[in-house]
Amino acid sequence: MAFVAAISKRSSTVRGIKRPSTPYLLLIPGLSWLAMFFIFPLFTLASTSTQTAPEGADTGTYVQTFRLANYIDAFVASREQFLRSIIYALIATLLALAISYPLAYAIAFKSGKWKNLLLVLVVAPFFTSFLLRTIAWKQILGNEGPVVTVLRTLHVLGPQSGLTASAFAVVTGMTYNFLPFMTLPLYASLERIDPRTLEAASDLYANGLTTFRKVTFPLSLPGVVAGTLLTFIPAAGDYINATLLGNPKTKMIGNVIESRFFEIVDYPTAAALSFMLMAAILILVMAYVRRAGTDELV
Amino acid sequence: MVDAAASTKGDLHLTNLVKAFGDFRAVDDLSLVIPEGSFFALLGPSGCGKTTTLRMIAGLEEPTSGKISIGNTDITYAKPYARPVNTVFQNYALFPHLSIFENVAFGLRRRGIKDVKEAVTKVLALVELGHLAERKPVQLSGGQQQRIAVARAIVNRPALLLLDEPLGALDLKLRRQMQIELKWIQTEVGLTFVHVTHDQEEAMTMADTIAVMNEGRIEQMGSPVELYESPRTVFVANFLGQSNLVKGKVEGASGSDLQVSVHGNRIVVPSARNFAKDNSDKSVLIGIRPEKISIEHPEANTLGGGVITDISFVGVSTQFQIQMPWGQELSVFEQNDGGASHLQKGDTVALSWKPEFTFALDGTADVDAGTSVNPDEI
Numbered sequence: 001m002a003f004v005a006a007i008s009k010r011s012s013t014v015r016g017i018k019r020p021s022t023p024y025l026l027l028i029p030g031l032s033w034l035a036m037f038f039i040f041p042l043f044t045l046a047s048t049s050t051q052t053a054p055e056g057a058d059t060g061t062y063v064q065t066f067r068l069a070n071y072i073d074a075f076v077a078s079r080e081q082f083l084r085s086i087i088y089a090l091i092a093t094l095l096a097l098a099i100s101y102p103l104a105y106a107i108a109f110k111s112g113k114w115k116n117l118l119l120v121l122v123v124a125p126f127f128t129s130f131l132l133r134t135i136a137w138k139q140i141l142g143n144e145g146p147v148v149t150v151l152r153t154l155h156v157l158g159p160q161s162g163l164t165a166s167a168f169a170v171v172t173g174m175t176y177n178f179l180p181f182m183t184l185p186l187y188a189s190l191e192r193i194d195p196r197t198l199e200a201a202s203d204l205y206a207n208g209l210t211t212f213r214k215v216t217f218p219l220s221l222p223g224v225v226a227g228t229l230l231t232f233i234p235a236a237g238d239y240i241n242a243t244l245l246g247n248p249k250t251k252m253i254g255n256v257i258e259s260r261f262f263e264i265v266d267y268p269t270a271a272a273l274s275f276m277l278m279a280a281i282l283i284l285v286m287a288y289v290r291r292a293g294t295d296e297l298v
Numbered sequence: 299m300v301d302a303a304a305s306t307k308g309d310l311h312l313t314n315l316v317k318a319f320g321d322f323r324a325v326d327d328l329s330l331v332i333p334e335g336s337f338f339a340l341l342g343p344s345g346c347g348k349t350t351t352l353r354m355i356a357g358l359e360e361p362t363s364g365k366i367s368i369g370n371t372d373i374t375y376a377k378p379y380a381r382p383v384n385t386v387f388q389n390y391a392l393f394p395h396l397s398i399f400e401n402v403a404f405g406l407r408r409r410g411i412k413d414v415k416e417a418v419t420k421v422l423a424l425v426e427l428g429h430l431a432e433r434k435p436v437q438l439s440g441g442q443q444q445r446i447a448v449a450r451a452i453v454n455r456p457a458l459l460l461l462d463e464p465l466g467a468l469d470l471k472l473r474r475q476m477q478i479e480l481k482w483i484q485t486e487v488g489l490t491f492v493h494v495t496h497d498q499e500e501a502m503t504m505a506d507t508i509a510v511m512n513e514g515r516i517e518q519m520g521s522p523v524e525l526y527e528s529p530r531t532v533f534v535a536n537f538l539g540q541s542n543l544v545k546g547k548v549e550g551a552s553g554s555d556l557q558v559s560v561h562g563n564r565i566v567v568p569s570a571r572n573f574a575k576d577n578s579d580k581s582v583l584i585g586i587r588p589e590k591i592s593i594e595h596p597e598a599n600t601l602g603g604g605v606i607t608d609i610s611f612v613g614v615s616t617q618f619q620i621q622m623p624w625g626q627e628l629s630v631f632e633q634n635d636g637g638a639s640h641l642q643k644g645d646t647v648a649l650s651w652k653p654e655f656t657f658a659l660d661g662t663a664d665v666d667a668g669t670s671v672n673p674d675e676i
Contacts, residue, residue: 289388
């Protein structure tokens with residue numbers, strides 16, 4: 001404390017300002033990081049998105065022509081993947097919510113001395129790389145894997161059909177990969193609920209279901225909003241799950257951007273698609289947050 | 299939904315109630331009757347089982363054995379939401395996401411009552427917080443939240459209102475004010491209040507009947523005056539106010555009085571105030587409250603040769619610590635009416651009191667029972 005006070009006192013006398021300047025000093029590293037690695041690339045990306053290739057130039061050479069029609073062309077060419085990304089991400093988010101809510105609820109209220117162990121287990125997959133986990137998921141869903149074997153025995157799946165290289169695999173893969181992002185915020189907001197408010201609800205004639213509907217769920221809404229955002233946003237831009245678990249008909253916008261950038265070397269289209277994805281997510285998220293009215297929650 | 303509140307009425311009966319957690323019996327074979335319409339206090343130190351008892355009445359804990367009934371209705375295993383009992387929780391447990399109005403209306407709505415406005419407005423007026431109906435709980439002070447917690451419970455007109463240390467979180471001045479208000483509300487609405495507290499003063503101010511609990515059992519039950527003037531156990535004598543307890547031996551009886559020898563002095567105790575069980579060596583503990591002792595006026599019971607070791611002035615009275623010839627320190631409170639103002643540290647004095655103020659307790663009991671717990675620390 002004394003150290004901080006001394007610094008702020010000195011710096012404010014140097015500049016002749018009465019206000020303590022420590023908070024602003026502390027902002028500098030973060031802000032410069034953001035400026036260098038976020039704001040600047042954003043401008044570069046914006047500039048790239050309106051460039052065109054001059055006549056007869058080498059592959060990968062583009063000049064600035066401010067061609068906004070790049071956006072329309074890009075959108076028309078990959079409308080399908082765009083829509084698919086949003087839909088897949090939505091389904092994965094809803095699935096993750098359905099799986100995570102009971103899990104987070106059990107950890108927060110029913111786990112007793114196992115609480116910490118269970119939380120570690122939720123985070124444990126992060127100790128392996130994202131790529132490896134997705135490949136592992138491919139093994140699990142593979143024709144020799146346990147899921148298909150069981151389903152074939154139960155005659156849910158025919159002897160020739162499998163689960164990999166399908167929309168099912170892509171969506172379940174995303175659900176699996178983003179599950180901790182859903183579980184942890186849910187747990188955090190459920191854990192904050194005072195168990196006595198739940199007792200009060202049951203004391204005031206609310207049975208288990210009504211207590212959940214009227215007290216537990218509304219009080220956990222901040223966690224629901226945070227969890228769904230943390231799942232939906234990366235899921236919408238993801239391309240690894242679609243690459244490893246999908247087929248050409250399950251390509252997402254992330255795959256399109258990746259191939260435009262690295263394979264076709266069509267930088268302007270890739271940049272324009274990136275911008276549109278960003279805008280689409282931003283609009284959806286803003287509408288959602290406004291609808292959920294999170295700022296009114298405690 | 300359940301409208302139990304209207305159908306069940308009557309006295310609350312607890313019969314042989316036991317709650318065990320493993321080997322530990324938090325509530326040990328407790329039986330009592332709380333009459334309808336009374337203000338009843340369960341008083342005891344922390345860990346005495348009073349809160350567990352309350353939670354079993356509310357349905358938040360299931361008894362290990364025994365029975366709970368209201369009137370003729372057995373509610374021992376009824377779900378909390380299906381019994382005509384409402385609770386004012388220790389930290390109020392208001393719903394943070396609902397407005398004050400909706401907090402109060404919660405119970406009514408769950409019971410399927412459509413038109414809640416009149417009842418809620420009325421009860422908010424009763425606790426004088428009608429103007430805060432649209433606020434959220436966080437925007438209220440502790441005292442206001444406390445009153446909303448009471449309003450949220452009594453709006454349902456339960457057969458029984460349980461209060462779990464409801465004033466514990468308030469500062470002293472506000473606590474005094476709320477004690478008077480709660481008592482007033484109880485008279486106004488005429489419900490049975492069961493109040494759990496560790497604060498003996500709070501219990502004595504508000505309750506008609508107090509049950510003093512210790513180690514899962516009831517030590518003594520009665521009106522505040524009865525408990526204070528005639529404590530039947532050492533625990534009650536020490537937990538409710540202060541007592542001087544001196545070892546003595548029963549010498550004999552004359553008429554309605556008991557003659558007791560106390561370190562060579564003859565002390566008279568009315569036989570009716572002898573609460574000691576007979577034992578072979580006839581030992582008893584003689585009890586006298588500090589304010590009953592006079593240093594100046596000779597009375598029938600006298601213990602001489604005491605030396606004043608400490609004097610503290612507390613406004614309405616002066617408290618003396620007096621060391622007796624056998625080493626024990628006794629307390630004496632003298633009113634500040636000028637009579638004892640000349641006394642100084644080191645003076646040798648005689649302590650006198652009227653025999654009818656004396657009580658006799660079991661001589662084999664631990665003299666310090668009930669003193670080691672400091673109620674303000676809990």
